[in-house]
Amino acid sequence: MSQDSGKTTLMLRLYGLALRLYPAAFRERYAAEMREAARREQAEGHAGFGVGLAWDTAQSLLREHRRAAAAGRPVYVMLFAMFCSVLLLGVYVLNQQILRRGADEQPGQIAAVVRAEMAHGADASVVLSGPKQELSSPEWLAGASAFGAVYDADGKVVASDATLWGEPPQPPRGIFPVIRERGSEKVTWQPQRGIRVALTGLPLPGGGYVLAGQSLIPGETRTARFSALMRWVWVGMLAGCVVVLVWLRARARAPLRG
Amino acid sequence: MSDSVRSTQDYLPLTPVVFAILLALADGDKHGYAIMLEARQHIPMGPGTLYGALDRMMAGGLIVETGVTDDERRRYYRLTALGTRALAAETGRLEQAVKRARGKGVRAAGVRA
Numbered sequence: 001m002s003q004d005s006g007k008t009t010l011m012l013r014l015y016g017l018a019l020r021l022y023p024a025a026f027r028e029r030y031a032a033e034m035r036e037a038a039r040r041e042q043a044e045g046h047a048g049f050g051v052g053l054a055w056d057t058a059q060s061l062l063r064e065h066r067r068a069a070a071a072g073r074p075v076y077v078m079l080f081a082m083f084c085s086v087l088l089l090g091v092y093v094l095n096q097q098i099l100r101r102g103a104d105e106q107p108g109q110i111a112a113v114v115r116a117e118m119a120h121g122a123d124a125s126v127v128l129s130g131p132k133q134e135l136s137s138p139e140w141l142a143g144a145s146a147f148g149a150v151y152d153a154d155g156k157v158v159a160s161d162a163t164l165w166g167e168p169p170q171p172p173r174g175i176f177p178v179i180r181e182r183g184s185e186k187v188t189w190q191p192q193r194g195i196r197v198a199l200t201g202l203p204l205p206g207g208g209y210v211l212a213g214q215s216l217i218p219g220e221t222r223t224a225r226f227s228a229l230m231r232w233v234w235v236g237m238l239a240g241c242v243v244v245l246v247w248l249r250a251r252a253r254a255p256l257r258g
Numbered sequence: 259m260s261d262s263v264r265s266t267q268d269y270l271p272l273t274p275v276v277f278a279i280l281l282a283l284a285d286g287d288k289h290g291y292a293i294m295l296e297a298r299q300h301i302p303m304g305p306g307t308l309y310g311a312l313d314r315m316m317a318g319g320l321i322v323e324t325g326v327t328d329d330e331r332r333r334y335y336r337l338t339a340l341g342t343r344a345l346a347a348e349t350g351r352l353e354q355a356v357k358r359a360r361g362k363g364v365r366a367a368g369v370r371a
Binding site: 029030032033034036037038040041052053055056057059060061063064067161163 | 263269273291294301302303304305306307308309310312313315318320322331332353369
C-alpha cells in the first residue's frame with residue numbers, strides 16, 4: 001500500500017467516525033450516501049479533498065445539530081404553556097382556599113370565646129349582648145364584622161347579636177347533629193342569593209350549640225378580582241407562546257433563503 | 259403545506275447552495291453525488307453541506323426524492339413545481355441584478371463558472 005492510499009483510507013475511516021456525530025435521524029438517512037460521495041470524491045482524486053471534507057464536515061455538523069435542537073423548540077414552547085397553565089391554576093386554587101379559610105378565622109374565635117364563657121356559667125344573652133347586626137344589610141355583607149348566636153339542643157335560637165330580615169338567624173337544623181358528631185363544623189350558609197356567610201359551629205357542654213359567622217362577599221370579591229388577573233396573565237402567556245411558535249415556523253424556512 | 263399554497267416569495271432570495279442544487283436538477287433527476295459535482299461549478303460544497311441542504315429543501319417542498327438504488331447508497335432527487343418556480347424567480351432576480359450591474363459598467367471577472 002502506498003503512503004498516499006494509506007492516507008486517504010485513514011481519511012475515509014475518520015470520516016466514517018465523524019458521520020456518527022450527526023443527529024441520529026440525519027445520520028440514519030444520509031450517512032451511507034455521504035460516505036459513498038466521499039469515497040468517490042477521493043477515488044477521483046479531487047484536489048484538496050481531505051481539508052475540504054474536514055471543513056465541510058465541521059460546518060455541517062454544527063448546522064445539523066442546531067437544526068435538530070430548533071426542531072424540538074415548538075414542543076418546549078407547548079410544554080412551557082402547559083406548565084404555566086397548571087401553575088396559574090394552582091395559584092388560583094391556593095388563593096381561593098386562603099381567602100375562604102381566612103373567612104373562618106374570626107367566627108372560629110368568637111364561637112370559642114362564647115363557648116368558654118358559657119362553660120364558666122355566663123348567660124348566653126349577656127355574652128351576646130352587643131348591638132344587633134342585620135345580616136342582609138349591604139354594610140354587614142360588605143364588612144368584616146362577625147356575629148354569634150346560641151341555640152338549644154333542638155336548634156332553636158336562644159340568643160344572638162344579629163338578625164336576618166329582622167329575625168334571629170336560623171340556619172338549616174341539619175347542621176347541628178353534624179356539629180355534635182364532629183365536635184365542630186365549618187360551612188358556607190346561603191340563606192338567599194347575594195347573602196353568603198362563613199359559619200363556624202361548636203357544641204356547648206349543656207347540649208346546645210354556638211354558631212358564629214362572617215360575610216363571604218368581601219373575600220369572594222377579592223377572589224373574583226384575582227381570577228380576572230389570572231385570566232389575563234394566562235391569555236397573555238398563551239398569546240406570547242403563539243407569537244413564539246409563529247416566529248419559529250418562519251425561522252424554519254430561513255435556511256433556504258440567503 | 260401544498261405547493262399551491264406556498265409562495266416562491268417565501269424562499270427568495272435563495273442561498274447560493276440552494277440555487278446551485280436547484281439549477282443542477284433543472285435538467286432532470288440526479289443522485290446526490292452528481293448534484294454535488296455540478297453544483298461545485300458555482301460554489302464549494304462537500305457531502306455534509308449537500309445532504310443538509312437536500313434535507314431542508316425536501317422539508318420546504320422544493321425537491322422530492324424519486325428513488326433509491328438497491329444498495330441504498332444513491333437516492334435520486336427531482337424538482338417540484340414549487341422548486342421550479344423558485345429557481346425561475348431567483349434566476350429572474352439575479353438577471354435584474356446583473357442588468358443593473360452592467361448598466362453601471364460592472365463587468366464579470368474571476369468567477370468559477
